[in-house]
Amino acid sequence: MELDDFKQRWMEPDAIRINTRAVRAIVRAEDSLRRHWRNVTLELILDGILLLFTGSFVADHIREPRFLLPGLVLHLAVILLSAPLLRQLVLLRGVDYAEPVVAIRRQVERLRIEEIRALRWTLSAAPLLWTPLLIVTMKGLLGLDAWALLNTRWIFANLAFGIVFLAAMLWASRRIEGRWMDALAGRSLRVAKRHLEEVAQFAE
Amino acid sequence: MKAATEEDFLARLDEHRRILWKVAGTYCRGDEDRRDLVQEIVVQLWRAFPRYDEQYRFSTWMYRIAMNVAISFHRSESRRTRDLMPFDEPLLEIAAPEPPSDESRLLHEWIAGLDALNKALVILYLDGNSQEEIAEVLGISATNVSTKINRLKQRLRRELGTK
Numbered sequence: 001m002e003l004d005d006f007k008q009r010w011m012e013p014d015a016i017r018i019n020t021r022a023v024r025a026i027v028r029a030e031d032s033l034r035r036h037w038r039n040v041t042l043e044l045i046l047d048g049i050l051l052l053f054t055g056s057f058v059a060d061h062i063r064e065p066r067f068l069l070p071g072l073v074l075h076l077a078v079i080l081l082s083a084p085l086l087r088q089l090v091l092l093r094g095v096d097y098a099e100p101v102v103a104i105r106r107q108v109e110r111l112r113i114e115e116i117r118a119l120r121w122t123l124s125a126a127p128l129l130w131t132p133l134l135i136v137t138m139k140g141l142l143g144l145d146a147w148a149l150l151n152t153r154w155i156f157a158n159l160a161f162g163i164v165f166l167a168a169m170l171w172a173s174r175r176i177e178g179r180w181m182d183a184l185a186g187r188s189l190r191v192a193k194r195h196l197e198e199v200a201q202f203a204e
Numbered sequence: 205m206k207a208a209t210e211e212d213f214l215a216r217l218d219e220h221r222r223i224l225w226k227v228a229g230t231y232c233r234g235d236e237d238r239r240d241l242v243q244e245i246v247v248q249l250w251r252a253f254p255r256y257d258e259q260y261r262f263s264t265w266m267y268r269i270a271m272n273v274a275i276s277f278h279r280s281e282s283r284r285t286r287d288l289m290p291f292d293e294p295l296l297e298i299a300a301p302e303p304p305s306d307e308s309r310l311l312h313e314w315i316a317g318l319d320a321l322n323k324a325l326v327i328l329y330l331d332g333n334s335q336e337e338i339a340e341v342l343g344i345s346a347t348n349v350s351t352k353i354n355r356l357k358q359r360l361r362r363e364l365g366t367k
């Protein structure tokens with residue numbers, strides 16, 4: 001079987017036609033595909049608000065370690081979670097589909113890697129952030145001292161539960177497949193990196 | 205002015221409708237996915253149309269956009285399809301397609317098994333583009349194109365030669 005044998009058959013005219021009316025309707029309402037860009041921007045705005053909130057919380061409680069520590073943990077977490085989003089936004093803005101295919105494929109794979117990293121960070125951090133979030137929210141928004149209101153043991157038990165929960169999730173992610181599990185176990189990141197290597201090899 | 209642009213766009217799209225058909229048909233297997241991909245390609249073409257530079261061939265520009273969208277679509281199909289606006293009418297209509305021969309079916313299955321960039325290369329080659337034109341669309345050298353096409357021909361012979 002030879003590739004050139006198919007050229008003739010491949011190039012035979014197909015009986016296709018453009019549905020002009022449908023194309024007109026589409027081009028007049030073409031803004032429906034910007035959601036990904038919009039979602040990333042919204043997440044960044046939210047992160048900006050959280051950053052201001054936790055930053056001001058840390059400054060207000062600089063001499064109170066019981067509030068300073070959870071405040072700092074949250075502040076750092078917001079910074080770490082925002083970084084991949086910011087990089088995604090920069091990459092998204094740089095995508096011009098009229099560029100050569102190999103260049104765009106490289107950009108798309110990089111974007112995918114950033115997306116997976118952001119998801120992995122979020123999933124890993126979520127069970128551990130619940131306790132500091134509770135302490136900071138109660139104090140920062142309601143003026144309540146979680147350490148005094150809730151039993152200290154209860155707070156540490158929550159923290160320990162978060163660690164056990166994360167360990168269980170990591171264990172499960174090695175056995176169960178799915179978007180979140182693949183990201184947590186690092187499978188999707190490996191696949192995306194392999195795709196990026198394939199692009200580099202193709203361009204050589 | 206906008207109406208004139210729309211008419212111009214529609215005329216060019218109609219002239220090169222085969223590109224839409226071939227790219228969507230190669231990157232998507234199911235009818236619904238194919239229809240969604242055609243819709244997404246048309247939207248991206250329309251969005252990029254004001255920046256189209258007349259000094260380049262329209263087909264080169266259209267191949268690039270169609271393939272770039274197809275590859276991105278292919279990599280995140282499930283998420284993208286949810287983001288598409290509900291639109292039931294197909295943008296491309298085909299009159300009673302003939303059932304493919306066994307050889308054609310085998311070739312299409314073989315192409316479906318290639319990675320996204322090699323798929324693009326095969327479409328461009330089978331569509332009769334020169335090595336320089338293929339190189340321009342893909343963004344690699346013409347020599348590289350020639351090497352890769354030869355490798356693909358050998359691979360096809362090796363994998364389907366006895367069938």
